[in-house]
Amino acid sequence: MHDRQNRDRWIRVLALAGLAALALASLAVGAANVSLSDPQAWLFLTVSRIPRTLAAMLAGAALAVAGVVMQQIARNRFVEPSTTGAPESAALGLIAVTLIAPEAPIWVKMLVASVTALMGVTLFLQVIRRLPPKEVFLVPLAGLILAGILGAAVTWIGWETDLLQYLSIWLLTGEFSGVIAGRYELLWIAGIAAVIAWFAADRFSILGLGVESATALGLRPQAVMRLGLVVVAVVTAMVVSSVGMIPFVGLVVPNIVSRMMGDNLRRTLAPTAMGGAMLVLGSDLVGRLVIHPYEIPAGTVLGVVGAALFLILLWRRPRRAR
Amino acid sequence: MSGTGGIDVRGVTHRIHGTTILQPIDLSLPSGKVTALIGPNGAGKSTLIRLIARIDPLQTGEVTVNGLDVRQTPSARLALEMAFMGQHSGLVSRLRVRELVAFGRWPHCHGRPGPKDRAAVEKALADFDLLPLADRFMDELSGGQAQRAHLAMTVVQETPWLLLDEPLNNLDLAHARALMAHLARLRDEGRSVLIVLHDLNFASGWADHVVAMKDGRILAEGVPAEVLTEPRLSELYDTPITVGSYQGRPLILHHL
Numbered sequence: 006m007h008d009r010q011n012r013d014r015w016i017r018v019l020a021l022a023g024l025a026a027l028a029l030a031s032l033a034v035g036a037a038n039v040s041l042s043d044p045q046a047w048l049f050l051t052v053s054r055i056p057r058t059l060a061a062m063l064a065g066a067a068l069a070v071a072g073v074v075m076q077q078i079a080r081n082r083f084v085e086p087s088t089t090g091a092p093e094s095a096a097l098g099l100i101a102v103t104l105i106a107p108e109a110p111i112w113v114k115m116l117v118a119s120v121t122a123l124m125g126v127t128l129f130l131q132v133i134r135r136l137p138p139k140e141v142f143l144v145p146l147a148g149l150i151l152a153g154i155l156g157a158a159v160t161w162i163g164w165e166t167d168l169l170q171y172l173s174i175w176l177l178t179g180e181f182s183g184v185i186a187g188r189y190e191l192l193w194i195a196g197i198a199a200v201i202a203w204f205a206a207d208r209f210s211i212l213g214l215g216v217e218s219a220t221a222l223g224l225r226p227q228a229v230m231r232l233g234l235v236v237v238a239v240v241t242a243m244v245v246s247s248v249g250m251i252p253f254v255g256l257v258v259p260n261i262v263s264r265m266m267g268d269n270l271r272r273t274l275a276p277t278a279m280g281g282a283m284l285v286l287g288s289d290l291v292g293r294l295v296i297h298p299y300e301i302p303a304g305t306v307l308g309v310v311g312a313a314l315f316l317i318l319l320w321r322r323p324r325r326a327r
Numbered sequence: 328m329s330g331t332g333g334i335d336v337r338g339v340t341h342r343i344h345g346t347t348i349l350q351p352i353d354l355s356l357p358s359g360k361v362t363a364l365i366g367p368n369g370a371g372k373s374t375l376i377r378l379i380a381r382i383d384p385l386q387t388g389e390v391t392v393n394g395l396d397v398r399q400t401p402s403a404r405l406a407l408e409m410a411f412m413g414q415h416s417g418l419v420s421r422l423r424v425r426e427l428v429a430f431g432r433w434p435h436c437h438g439r440p441g442p443k444d445r446a447a448v449e450k451a452l453a454d455f456d457l458l459p460l461a462d463r464f465m466d467e468l469s470g471g472q473a474q475r476a477h478l479a480m481t482v483v484q485e486t487p488w489l490l491l492d493e494p495l496n497n498l499d500l501a502h503a504r505a506l507m508a509h510l511a512r513l514r515d516e517g518r519s520v521l522i523v524l525h526d527l528n529f530a531s532g533w534a535d536h537v538v539a540m541k542d543g544r545i546l547a548e549g550v551p552a553e554v555l556t557e558p559r560l561s562e563l564y565d566t567p568i569t570v571g572s573y574q575g576r577p578l579i580l581h582h583l
Contacts, residue, residue: 009423009462080419207438211430213420217413220382222484223406223434267464268421271438 013266020279024062027286031058034293052186060189061181061289061303062282064244065254067195069281070202070274071240072255073262075126077213077270078233079133081144082263085255086126088148091241092250093155094125096175099246100162103171115191118246123238125155130234179251179304181289188247195243199278202236206270209233213268251304253311254281260318284311332394333358333519334379334488339388341374341543348374349543351388356536358393358487358519361510363534363551365524367564370540372523373414373492379521380411380490392488406434410484412477412491424468424476425461428452431483451483454509456502470497478506482513489513491522495529507533527579531555539563551577 032054072085086092098121102114129151136143156176163172174180202209208229211219219226244250258280266273288310289303334356341349349371356362364372377383379390381397390397392408410431422430428451432444440448452458455475465473474497481489489510495503503526510520511533524530530537530551537554539547541563547554555577560568571578 077420082419207430207433210420210422211433214427214430215415217382217411218430220402221380221406221411221413221481222430223401223403225402263421267423267426269423269426 013272016265016276017279020276020283024279024283024286027283027290028058028062031061031286031290034290053184056186056189057181057184057289058286060184060192060248061286063189063192063196064248064251065281065283065285066278067192067199067240067281068244068251068254068285069258069277070199071237072281073259073270073274073277074202074209074233075237075255076259077209077268078130078230078237079144080138080213080215081133081141082260083142083145083256084148085253085259086237086241087250087252087255088145088152089129089237090125090148090151090155091122091129091238092176092245093152093159094128095119095122095238095242095245096172097121097125097155097159097162098242099175100159100166100168100171103168104166111191115194115242115246118242119239122242122245123234125151126234126237126241130230174249175245176250177304178249178302179307180249180302182300182302184248191243191247195240198236198239198243202233203270203274205229205232206274210268210270213270249302249304251285251307253307253315254284257311257314257318258284261314264318332391334393334521335389335391336375336379337389339375339378339385339390341371341378341383341386347543349378352543352545354538354545354548356519356521356538359514359517360535361514361520361522361533362536362538363522363524363530364538364540365527365530365554365563366540366546371543372540375540376411376490376492376521376523377413380409381405382411382413403434406484406486408486409488409490410481410486412481412494414492414496415473415477421464421466423462423464424457425452427465427476428457428479428483431480434484434486447483447485451479454482455479456505471499471502474498475502482509487518489518489520489522491520493523493525495524495526503529527555527560527577531577531579555579 032050068086075084075086075089076082095118098118099114102109102117129148132147132151133144136147159172163169208224211222211224212226212229216226219229259277262273262277262280266276285303288306292301292303292306295301336352336354339349339352352375364376366372378385381402385398392405395405395408397405425448429440429448432440432447436444452461455478457475457479460468460472465476468476478494481491494506498506507529510522514520534551537548537551538545539554539559546563547559555570557568557570560570560579569580571580
């Protein structure tokens, strides 16, 4: 038992050190060279670099947590918010507000986006409930199809109303170059949602044992599911509307953490959040460096890195005793 | 723990997609006993035990456990009265054995285990021969080992009633016997057990009370010697069954 606790502690320490190193690098790297002797430097840091770094960390951490919560609810390792139709639903909500009440305050837009994302992910859950439980890959497949249908609908509306440009920002980019102070703070709400998930960690773990066991232990499985869906919806809506959807984080990070530490969320949620923060921050850094002084969106980098990681995870499935 | 009353089933029926699974069932299960629920496949045993354990919602009738109506009573309260183990069709979660067993303490500690909870978990691990496996992940265990881990999780809930749906699945003879002996010990401590069994000799050897079900009805109930008779069992399973006797208990043979 002590070996295990030591190992967990090392994983935590290394993750924290890695995250700190990435954060420092993110503060230091960019199109403009900043030197601390420059009086403009602090302004630059506080207005641009620090918000950008925080935004990447918050989005990554929240998406990874939302991913693991979604996996517990669906009892399937291969789902994440972006394979449930939630981002497309959030975009549908955002486009509806933009059309119906363009002057609506930001909180109204966020609320609508969260509610429509919740509707989307609830629809996903209804769809997969009808699938045979043994067919593990049908669930993400059904999610992708649902996302495709919702995406087509929202694209059609965007086309008809000349709002395609907004759509591409919400659903395609996953970009942090536009992040400055005052334009990323919504991601704190995603962060808070992730913290709420941490408080309910045991409930999600028990839900992962199955509805039967959860009921026998006195939980109300439906209530826990609803809480989880709200977390997933809020995180998705905030990420979609502030930096654009980022793929693969919610899929890859929880799977890696599960391989190393298992699925007891009380122990694994913090490392999952750190892993998500590291992955997105690292992708943003790579995007800033490869064609310096120009940039590639973090979402694009993740499309490549995340897909590669996912394939490795699929090929190197752990050996099972049965 | 109220400890009194037992389980009462009144007028419970069940239908799935128009097919009748349970005819109106009336049943009183005494507390302080090991009750075996036997019968052929499709008799409705699992349905009945799942309805009692409020895993599936009651369609008609009423079930009370130690005087608590399972439809009305909050699930969290019932979790202090009865523990249930179903036929697990594969756990997807990657938990360590000790972590899984510890979740059995949830009704008591709600995620904040105290010394008493930790001690109960360690004792359950020892009782089910799991200490050497305690730090292994569930997906690294054999079917029987995983079954024992689930049993430990159920027993560690320390409820007056234990409801077990075919717990001997996957268990080798030694562990099956050890489980029945453990249940008998719990009974001697005043707890009550309802257990779905397929191996009739386990029912004969360890149960105080036997309930035989067929086609959604209760065919017979009583002490093992009353229920486990040649005519009764042959009717129950629609196959010739020979019943001998060993140390005063029925010995069921079916290979003749």
